[in-house]
Amino acid sequence: MAPQPPLLTMSGITKSFPGVRALDGVDLEVQAGEVHCLLGQNGAGKSTLIKVLAGAHQPDDGEITWRGAPAELRTPMAAMRLGIATIYQELDLVRGLSVAENVFLGHEFTSAGFVVRSRRARAEAAVLLARLGHPEIDPSRPVGELSAAQQQIVSMARALSHDVRLIVMDEPSAALDPDEVGNLFRIIASLTAEGVAVVYISHRLEEIRRIGDRVTVLKDGRAVAAGLPADTTPTHDIVALMTGRKVEYVFPPRTPP
Structure with a gap:
């Protein structure tokens, strides 16, 4: 080979x-x-x-x-x-958006071309968070309420959402x-x-x-x-x-x- x-x-x-x-x-x-x-x-x-x-x-x-x-x-x-995904030391997350919204920011699940499918985003985000060993992070929670370590996990989940x-x-x-x-x-x-x-x-x-x-x-x-x-x-x-x-x-x- x-x-x-x-x-x-x-x-x-x-x-x-x-x-x-x-x-x-x-x-x-x-x-x-x-x-x-x-x-x-x-x-x-x-x-x-x-x-x-x-x-x-x-x-x-x-x-x-x-x-x-x-x-x-x-x-x-x-x-x-x-x-190729890059996780910078200064995380580029949107603190006012939820975990799921951050994970799929820029490639949201939509129907009819423009209606965001929030329920599917939360479900898919939960799968990624579990894959990273953090099923306890609530996909609906605003990112600004998370600890620094949890925010880093969200950044990794966002990277993994892009294969x-x-x-x-x-x-x-x-x-x-x-x-x-x-x-x-x-x-x-x-x-x-x-x-x-x-x-x-x-x-x-x-x-x-x-x-x-x-x-x-x-x-x-x-x-x-x-x-x-x-x-x-x-x-x-x-x-x-x-x-x-x-x-x-x-x-x-x-x-x-």
């Missing part, structure tokens, strides 16, 4: 803004069903790269292939139609307590078992070894390491790649006062 092509390949991606070259020939390859961790200091180019992947920015140069075929991600909806094959998660654990982080990792494991790929961005290196399969490190708009095995690469080596200098101690011993 011939090997399957990568789910996503970004080759030689460049992007400049006035006065700064945010991406300088970045490569990224993601396989179906893997957690690919994207690391780098602030300003390394992570946000710009995922916005190119999300269709929010257009690259100046480079090529994107999806399931082995060239792809043009002209808009966020174009990316979503392919099966997504790749989810980008930007610092998803930043606002979660330890128990909620454990549940997030359980959901990620469930998604990858179904063949969904996850691009995971985090500054918490202990998380990378816990859930990551491979690692790509960005520095100053370039990929200084690509596809490193997350469970075998020493943490201090990753820090050295991110900072550009050797690190003897990730957590140096404290000196007495």
Whole structure:
């Protein structure tokens, strides 16, 4: 059997803004069903790269292939139609709308072309929430009344409502307590078992070894390491790649006062 092509390949991606070259020939390859961790200091180019992947920015140069075929991600909806969803650190939910309305925002169930079928939306949202292990979230409840962790679940349900094959998660654990982080990792494991790929961005290196399969490190708009095995690469080596200098101690011993 011939090997399957990568789910996503970004080759030689460049992007400049006035006065700064945010991406300088970045490569990224993601396989179906893997957690690919994207690391780098602030300003390394992570946000710009995922916005190119999300269709929010257009690259100046480079090529994107999806399931082995060239792809043009002209808009966020174009990316979503392919099966690429992005969950930003600042969740883009409408707080005054219900959970179900947020999940199906932009692709509502309608009859006669314009009448929104709210009952079906609530039922379908409940199925997605149960799939994510949160059947207790009421699809009729306004999103603004939910906790940060529950709002994140709603964002994931919205992604899954589009038959997504790749989810980008930007610092998803930043606002979660330890128990909620454990549940997030359980959901990620469930998604990858179904063949969904996850691009995971985090500054918490202990998380990378816990859930990551491979690692790509960005520095100053370039990929200084690509596809490193997350469970075998020493943490201090990753820090050295991110900072550009050797690190003897990730957590140096404290000196007495």
